[in-house]
Each structure stands twice: as structure tokens, then as C-alpha cells.
Amino acid sequence: MNLSVQIGKLTLQNPVTVASGTFGYGVEYAQLLDLNQLGAVVVKGIRLEPVRGNPTPRTCEVTSGMINAIGLQGPGVDGFIKKYWPFLKTLKVPTIINIWGTTVEEYAEVAQRFDALGGVGALEVNVSCPNIKEGGGQFGTDCKLLNQVVAACRKATTLPLITKMSPNVVSIAPYAKAAEDAGSDALAVTNSYPAMAIDIETRRPKIANVTGGLTGPCIKPIAIKLVWEAAKAVKIPIIGMGGIQNAADAIEFMMAGASAVAVGTANFYEPQTALQVIAGIREFMQQRGIKDVRKIVGSVEVGK
Ligand SMILES: Cc1cc2nc3c(=O)[nH]c(=O)nc-3n(C[C@H](O)[C@H](O)[C@H](O)COP(=O)(O)O)c2cc1C
Incomplete structure (x- = not known):
């Protein structure tokens, strides 16, 4: 059976990755699961300089999910390279680095720095964080800015670029x-x-930042619809995420048009989820005689 998928020039041994910000920098999970079995490790968002993040409380549970407003806390490019890269570069699976900035130029500089590092699998350009005042969200909800950010990163690196899309738009297709x-x-x-x-x-908001980002199973049907719509609009592959807890969820995303998936919030209560998803996809394929996982991608039958 073939489980490998292609994200630009990057080959993933299987379609299951982890979602940025829910898996630290990989090392925090190294004792809890075999990272080398994943499709890729995706790390928390990094900008040029270190970021302290928002005041606490930064997370709260809600029905079938959670709200977070971490505020993209992170060590900055230099801190990441010093503290986390020595571990990540020993992994057999690719590391995807989630990057962000407050200006187009900063995005490009971060992309260039990671290009120069050597050995990075891909860059995930976060234009969609709802929890910071500057940068993030506004780039992902303005087609022109989004185009400028991605074009600037494209100029700065030959690494595969994955654009992390905002759900906070009327229609995802133009973005x-x-x-x-x-x-x-x-x-x-x-x-x-x-x-x-x-x-x-x-009578206080449960999050110090007042508002935050909703994730977990409660967003899955909305995310599936977005993947389906995005897949119809573009030819490039999509990594689907939003509330994946098991293989059935992942397969649903793939049928909607995702070539790969990421496990996010579920990592917090069951760190082995991504491995369970891989095993479950394999079983699904075996039971149905599907030899190539890519056969599942976009296989939803609409209007028949
Ligand atoms: C605590 C937390 C931190 C996150 N940090 C980031 C981040 O740094 N960059 C990013 O692009 N997405 C970030 N996300 C969003 C996730 O990568 C993912 O898109 C979202 O959680 C949906 O997947 P899920 O429902 O499986 O969690 C974060 C999510 C959570 C819950």
C-alpha cells in the first residue's frame, strides 16, 4: 500500500501531520510517541524576534473544543535555531516551520533565514492567527495582502510554501x-x-485576551466545508485540519479534497492520536482494497 503524499517537492511518508501550536517544537512530545512515524512535525509559529505572548488565562475548554489566545509566544528565529533545531534536525521526518511577521518584509526575512538554515522540510506561512493585534489575521483576510506576503516569501526561499488559511472569510475560494x-x-x-x-x-471572559480561537471537534464540519471549497478553487494540495480525533475524521477531510491532514487539539488529551490516525487509515485502505491513499483524496461524490 502507498501512504505517501506530495506537498510541492516535499514527500511525506504518510498524510498525517500535527497542527502548529499544538505540538510545541516536537521535543516536548518525543517521550510520548515515535515522532519518526509521522508524516511531518509542524512547529509553533516563529517570527523574527522572541514573543512573550498574551496574559493568562490563555486557554479554556468549551463544549467539544477549546478556545486559545496564546498570542504566538515563541523564541524568535535565533532562539528556535539554538534551542530546538539541534533536536529537530536529527529526525527522519521533515520539519515544517510555521512562520509569521507583522510586515510583508518580516515574513520574507524569516523565510530567508530558514531557507539559509538548510534541512527544513517546508515553511507554513501563517496569515491567519486571530489572537494578535498586528500581523497574522489581517494578512489572511485581504486577498491583496495575502498575495503580497506569499509572493515575498516565494522570492525569499525555494522551500515548499504552505499557506495557512483563515476561516474568517465569506468565501475561501479567492483567498x-x-x-x-x-x-x-x-x-x-x-x-x-x-x-x-x-x-x-x-462575569469575566474566560480568556484574558477576551476573545480567542476556537478549535477541536466542534469546528470539524465547518473546516470540512472550507477544504471542499478550497479544493475546487485550486490545483495545489491541501492539508486539512480542524477537530480531527480519529482516522474517520481524517478520511472525511481527505474525501473533501485534502491530500494530507493535521491533528491539533486532540494532541493535548491523547498525544498518540496522530499515530492512531495513521493506523486507522491503513486499516480503512486494507479493508476496501485501496492500494494508494491518493485515491481517497477528493473522492466525495457530490450531486450523483
Ligand atoms: C493552543 C493552540 C495554539 C496554536 N498555535 C498556532 C500557531 O502558532 N500557528 C498556526 O498557524 N496555528 C496555530 N494554531 C491552530 C492549529 O494549528 C489548527 O489550525 C487548529 O487548532 C485547528 O485544528 P484542531 O481543531 O485539530 O486543533 C493553534 C491552535 C491551538 C489550539
Whole structure:
């Protein structure tokens, strides 16, 4: 059976990755599962300089999901290279680095720095974080800015580029197209949904940032629809995510048009989820005589 998939020039041994920000920098999970069995390790968002992130509380549970407003805390490019890269570069599977900036130029500089590092699998360009005032979100909800950011990164690196899309748009198709036209090799669909929760005893928001990003099983059907719509709009591969807990969820994303998937929030309560998803996809294929996982991609039958 073939489980390998292609993201630009990057080959993944199987279609199952982890979602940025839910898997630290890989090393935190190294004792909990065999990282070398994953399709790829995807790390938390990095900008040029270190970022302290938002005040606490930064996370809360909601029905079938969670809200977070971490605020893209991170060590910056130099801190990442010093602290985390020595471990990540020993892995047999590719590392995908999630990058962001507050200006087009910063995105490009971060992309260039990681290009120069050597050995990075791909860059995931985060234009969709709802939890920071500058950068992130606004790039992903303005087609022109989105195109500029991706084009600038494209100029700065030959690494495969994956654009991490915002769900916070009326229709994802023009944004997907803008990223593809600017030279993105793939899309990651989707980031979290802006959301809010209130403690009715204290009358205070449950998150210090007041609002945050909603993730987990509660967003899955919305994310599936976005993947389906994005897949119809572009030719480049899509990495689907949003509430994946098991192989059936992952297969649903693939049938909607995702070539690969990422496990996010589920990592927090069951760190082995991604491995269970891989095993489950294999079993699904075996039971149905499917020899190539790519046969599942986009196989939803609509209007028949
Ligand atoms: C705590 C937390 C931190 C996140 N940090 C990032 C990040 O740094 N960059 C990014 O592009 N997405 C980030 N995300 C979004 C996830 O990568 C993913 O798109 C989203 O959680 C949907 O998948 P899920 O429902 O399986 O969690 C974060 C999500 C969570 C829950």
C-alpha cells in the first residue's frame, strides 16, 4: 500500500501531520510517541524576534473544543535555531516551520533565514492567527495582502510554501487562489475561528485576551466545508485540519479534497492520536482494497 503524499517537492511518508501550536517544537512530545512515524512535525509559529505572548488565562475548554489566545509566544528565529533545531534536525521526518511577521518584509526575512538554515522540510506561512493585534489575521483576510506576503516569501526561499488559511472569510475560494497565484505550493485549511466564552459567576471572559480561537471537534464540519471549497478553487494540495480525533475524521477531510491532514487539539488529551490516525487509515485502505491513499483524496461524490 502507498501512504505517501506530495506537498510541492516535499514527500511525506504518510498524510498525517500535527497542527502548529499544538505540538510545541516536537521535543516536548518525543517521550510520548515515535515522532519518526509521522508524516511531518509542524512547529509553533516563529517570527523574527522572541514573543512573550498574551496574559493568562490563555486557554479554556468549551463544549467539544477549546478556545486559545496564546498570542504566538515563541523564541524568535535565533532562539528556535539554538534551542530546538539541534533536536529537530536529527529526525527522519521533515520539519515544517510555521512562520509569521507583522510586515510583508518580516515574513520574507524569516523565510530567508530558514531557507539559509538548510534541512527544513517546508515553511507554513501563517496569515491567519486571530489572537494578535498586528500581523497574522489581517494578512489572511485581504486577498491583496495575502498575495503580497506569499509572493515575498516565494522570492525569499525555494522551500515548499504552505499557506495557512483563515476561516474568517465569506468565501475561501479567492483567498485560496490568491495564495496559489503568488506561488504557494500548498494550503493548510484551516486555522481557528474567532470565539469568546464568559464565566457567568465572575462575569469575566474566560480568556484574558477576551476573545480567542476556537478549535477541536466542534469546528470539524465547518473546516470540512472550507477544504471542499478550497479544493475546487485550486490545483495545489491541501492539508486539512480542524477537530480531527480519529482516522474517520481524517478520511472525511481527505474525501473533501485534502491530500494530507493535521491533528491539533486532540494532541493535548491523547498525544498518540496522530499515530492512531495513521493506523486507522491503513486499516480503512486494507479493508476496501485501496492500494494508494491518493485515491481517497477528493473522492466525495457530490450531486450523483
Ligand atoms: C493552543 C493552540 C495554539 C496554536 N498555535 C498556532 C500557531 O502558532 N500557528 C498556526 O498557524 N496555528 C496555530 N494554531 C491552530 C492549529 O494549528 C489548527 O489550525 C487548529 O487548532 C485547528 O485544528 P484542531 O481543531 O485539530 O486543533 C493553534 C491552535 C491551538 C489550539
